[in-house]
Amino acid sequence: MISPRYQWDFPAVANEGAAKEIAETFGVSDLVAKILVNRGYDTVESANAFLRPGMDALYDPFLLHDMDVAIERIMTAIDNGEKIVVYGDYDVDGITSTAIMTWALELMGADVSYYVPNRFNDGYGPNMVQYQRLASEGMQLLITVDNGVSGREEVNWLMANGVDVIVTDHHELPEQLPDAVAVVHPRHPEGNYPFGGLSGAGVAFKVASALLEEPADEVMDLAALGAVADVMELVDENRAIVAMGLANLKEDPRPGLAALLEVAGTAQADIDSMTIGFTIGPRLNALGRMADATDGVRLLLSDDPEEASELAKRIDKLNRERQDLVASISEEALTQAAELTTDPVLVVAGSGWHEGVLGIVASKLVEATGKPAIVLNNEDGQMKGSGRSVAAFDLFAALDGHRDLLTAFGGHASAAGMTIPTANLQAVRDVLREEAANQQLAEAGLPEIRIAAEVTAKDFNRQNYEQLQVLAPFGEGNPEPLFAVNLAGVQNVKTMSEGKHLRFTAETSAGTLPVVAFGRGPLAEDLSGRFESIRLVGTMSENSFRGDVSYQMMLTDIEAKGSSLLDWRTTRLTTQTFANPATYIFFNKKHYEQLAPTIKAPAEALYWEDAFNRTSVGTMAFVDVPDDMSQLADLLKFVPAGRLAPIFYAKTPAYLQKVPSKADFAKVYKFARSFQNIALRTQYDAVLAHLGMERSMLTLILQVFLDAKFVTIVDGVLNAVPEPAPMALEETASYQQFLARRQLEEQLIYSSTSELESLLTNLSKQES
Known part of the structure; x- marks a missing residue:
């Protein structure tokens, strides 16, 4: 079984008559017309505005609150030769905003310079030190x-x-707003601007247009860049800005963006909103994350192809370094996360983790685990980093009431930045556990996606693809349409990029369909299993290779049912884990006593020894890991089951725990010799911090030392035995149990579905 990541919604057409009228009026397919109607464009007028975004869709910039005041003050400054400074931000929206405003002011003859704050030295937004410095240097506006x-x-x-x-x-x-000469904001409380969803670059574009007394078409590409990169909804005025900006970028890219596209290997003809999101945006963002974003403004304003080329190469190099950092830190973070399986909100921390990429790492943790995640860098007693969340958990609300535990904090429901005193880390984890319970995170359902239509392989063709492009540009608020396809089977399953990504051929009743699945490489093993049904959801994509054009699905989600083995393995137990009707077998008595009362009919819970009283069961689900393989083998041989559903939950998997080295053992023993009468009940965390060791490793080492009589623990007080008898530590019972547990977990938890199915089959056939 492969469980979907999303709840699939197949909405009926809201208004068949409107869809028919739109199809006839605009010459679009019935499918496109139905998509338009279901997205709220259910009249000829609204559909026309959506399908034909142009200059007419741009609102008068003077409708923005304080725009007239702002323009009057700027013109006075220009006329009087006053020194103007544009103060920006270090992300793509901030870089493009700075470039737009600076370009417009220079065009008007202003004495203008710009300053882009440094993420690490200045932080986001207004900075008193920099403001005072700029004022002392003669800034007047x-x-x-x-x-x-x-x-x-x-x-x-x-x-x-x-x-x-x-x-x-x-x-x-x-x-309370600042007492500025003017505050130009699309959602100003005293304003009445028709569209509140502009990006920072969009607002700068409106100011530039007001200064020029006409739409600032020359910087429309930069406004588009800011809107897409800042994940603004591509509706209303944003749609017009992005559509026209992309057209300008595709037709005649400015030297800086042309150079950036060249180093990225992106053809001018292939430019679309995805180019911003996955090619241009990450590279420009790398500047602010890794160095100084000022070079980004220089790149966008440069008229010199040679200068632009050098800047683009430097930026691309930084982006590659950023990618390497993200990969390295993500690997460490995921390893830590695997030891926090019972935590509803992950909080991981490390030393030497580059703060500029921690938000990206947090996003990767969320994607990999489905849990909210906070990633922190530990330095000088403070942990600084970023958090990302899921739709069902308001991260800002969870921490906002506990600012006493935090040095600094800001953000919103889905993302936040924070600084935490190292001593408060566990307290923050405890708070997040409580808040997750308060917000009922465990009971939250899957996030929902809307399916445009159920189709077959033959529907992935040039005609349908070109029809769908009238809905572009795609992005937030206007996603690419999703299509569902029922499969008869899967073939040619191959991984790409060292196992990260996946491609395969989907077999349908109407032919075969190539499928590409980014980030789903681990599915390769699962897809080798046998299923009664497989359904895919994804977007329609055009693929060009050596002049041949074909059409494929870019996978968004997959659901497979009916394997002979129901692979329910998970890293956390929730009420959803026990939602299916099955006989849930517990090997751990404590787990059984805690969870059995929560399992409701028609499901049932049994302690493993009691299962032998049954002559047969329907679906037998193994909740946790047995003490040894013989327990599992006995159940498989003597309790017939229609289906097996391994869950094999382990709270702290031994397989993911680092095996102690001789140096680790020596370090702990030396510590115990140096500090006698260590009160473990109250000083355990301090000991861990002093040794720089994970809790699970120290616990194992102490168990081994007790077996070997290297230490004593009496009433929770640890003391070293001064002259213990020599003994091979790896031969102690605790160490051997640890190794056996690792091997058991490797086979039961960390095997592929096909490997596990083979193992269980063999165990069921073993002779007693």
Whole structure:
């Protein structure tokens, strides 16, 4: 069995008559018309605005609150030769905002410079030290882009000290706004702008258009870049900006972006919104994450192809370094996460982890585990990092009421940044466990995706693909349509990129369909199993190779049912784990006593020794790991089952625990010799911190030392035996049990579905 990651929704057509009218009016297929209607474009007028985004879709920039005041002050500064500084941000939206505003002011003849804060030295948004420095250097007008509304104290200081400030921003508005000359924001409480979803670059574009007294078409590409990279909804005015900006980028890219596309190996003809999201955006973001984002503004404003090429190469190199860092830290973080299987919210930490990429690592943890995740770098007694969440858990709300545990904190429901005193780490973990219970995270269902239609392999063709492109550009608020396909089977399963990704051929009743699945490499083993039914959900994609064009599915989700083995293995037990009707077998008595009362009919719970009283069961699910393989073999031989459903949950898997080295044993023994009468009940965490050792490893070493009579523990007090008798530690019972447990878990938990099925079959045939 392969469980889907999403709840699949197949909505009926909201208005068949409207869909028919739209199809006839615009000459689009019935499928496209139905998608439009189900997305709310159910009149000829609304469909026309969506299908034909252009200059007419742009609103008058002077509808923005304070725009007239801002333009008047800027023009006064230009006329008087005042020194203007554009103060930006280090992400793509901030970089493009800075470039747009600087370009427009230079075009108007202003004396303008720009400053992009450094993530590590300045942090996000208004910075008093930098504001004071700029003021001392003669700045007379500061214009913020993609930031500013949260800087009331800093802005007010400038205003009180003779420097005027114009704030242009799109972030969430605080209760009290800065007392600036003007605050230009699409959702200003005193404003009435028709569309509140502009990016920071979108707001800068509107200011530029107001200055020029016409749409600033020359920087539409940068406004598009900011909107897509900042994951703004591509509807209404954003759709027009992105559609026209992408067209400009595709037709005649500016030197900086042309150079960036060249080093990335992306053809100009292939540019679309995905190019921003996966090619341009990550590279520009790498600047702010790894170094200084000022080079990003230089790249976007450069008219010199040679300079642009050098900058692009430097940026691409930084991006590769960023990718390597993410891969390295993610591996360490995932290893830690595997030891936190009972934690509903993962909090992992390491030393020397680059703070600029921790948000990306957190996202990868969420993707891999389905749990909210916080990733922290530990330095000088403080842990600084980022968190990412899932739809069912409000990360900001979870921590907002516990700021006493945090040095710094900010963010929103799905993402947050924070600094935590190292001593408070466990307290924060405990708080998150409580908050997860309060928000009923364990009971949350799967996130929902909407399926446009159920189709067959033959529907993946040029005609349908080209029809769907009228819905582009795709992105947040306007996702690529998803299609469901029922399969008869799967063949030619192959992994790519060292096992990270997957490609296979789907067999359907109407022919075969190539499928590409990014990030789903581990499915390769599972797909080798036997299933009664397989369904896929994905988008329609065009693939061009050596002049041959074909159409394929880019996989979003998969569901497979009916394997002879129901692979229910999981890293956490929730109420959903026991939702299926089955006989749930527990090998651990404590687990059985805790969880049996929660398992409701028609499901049932049995302690493994009691299962032998049954003549047969339907589906036999093994909840946890047996003490040894013989327990499992006896059940398989003497309790006939229609199906087997291994769960094999392990709270702290020995297989993922590092095997202690001689140096590890020596370090602990030396510590015990040096510090007598160690009260483990109260000092255990301090001992762990001093040794720099994981809890599971220290526990094992102490068990081995007790077996070997190297130490004594009396009433929780640890002492070393001064002159113990020599003994091979690896021969102790505790060490041998640890090795046996690792081998058992490797076979039961960390095997592929096909390997596990083969093992269980062989065990059932073993002679007693």
